[in-house]
Amino acid sequence: MFRRARELGPPIMVPLAWTFVTAAHLEVVTEHTLFIAHVVMAVLLVGFAATGYADMREGVLRTWWLLIAVGSVVTLCGVVGLWLEPTNPALTAVALFGWMLLPAVGFVDTGRRVTKGGWIYAVGTAGCLLGAALYAVSPTWGTRTAAVGGLVLVGLGQTAGIFDAAIRY
Template structure:
């Protein structure tokens, strides 16, 4: 079961994160829920990296490992924004977190589209989204 979670979980985490953000903007969930989601996502990203590091040595997976590796401090920037850490305006940290998680998966999808023989169009559409 743990292997299945490692293989499929990342594909669900980004859409889940965006759903929480959208629900927060629509005032369906509180900003505290968004803060909790950032903390949980940070823990899950670190756990995923620790558990999957060696399994992600292949060409495309290595690129996605880099996306997750860079995405971890990007997510932590959002946590810091909620806590008003580092003397940086929270809006700047939130912007880093939001735009980082818009650009990082897009870069991963574009890289993947160039490396796969089948399904490249799916990854291109993912990057555009």
Template structure:
């Protein structure tokens, strides 16, 4: 059962995570909930990479292992950003660049998977899956660009939605179609 969770969990967690981010941007979910999600994801990332270390030793899986290893401190930057803002624990608010830390987490996860999708596509002999991976990479970069130039929460959510659709399609191609 644990192996099945490791293999299929990302296909559920990716759209769930981006949905929480979008809902937070729109004010439908509290920043405290997003803080808790960052803490939970940090634990899950570490548990996943530890449990899968040997399975992710070569090929595209090795590339994804690097994404997870790099993504852990990116996610922890989000945790630190919320703590620095005082949203999570007001008594811990500090003179730390909270917005910069939160931007590292946000843009980090918008962009980190893009090179791994390209690498996965380059390695996959299946033309249809390869196209999905390349589109996933393009959606990650384009969505980050949309979010970067956004002038309203709705426009930020449009960027997040583009990333979510692309990354979810890429993860589904890897888990369901492989």
């Protein structure tokens, strides 16, 4: 059962996470709810890394295991950043930009290893990088629309890549 959950968890959790982050930026969910979500994700990521290590020691799966391990730390930065009063924007930025960019590393590695259909990982990488860039410049444009657009690009790119990876591996 745990193996099946590890296989099906990422294609469910990735779009759910980005939908949640976007909802938080639209102030549909509170900062406290976002804190709880970070705690839950940190527990899930650490659990995933611990239980998946034996199956993820070689090839592209090793790359993804390393990204999950680093992502656990990135998520914990978000937990601490949201726990502090007032919220620490540097730590929450580490969590947000970390998860925007970490999967791009995995998509590049996966894309160079596959023989067919590697374009989907280029799409995933582009979504991560363009979305992060759009989000980063959004304050200079003075509009929340650009920030939300960046989050949507990241979410769509990562969802496309993780769905293919889950099917392929």
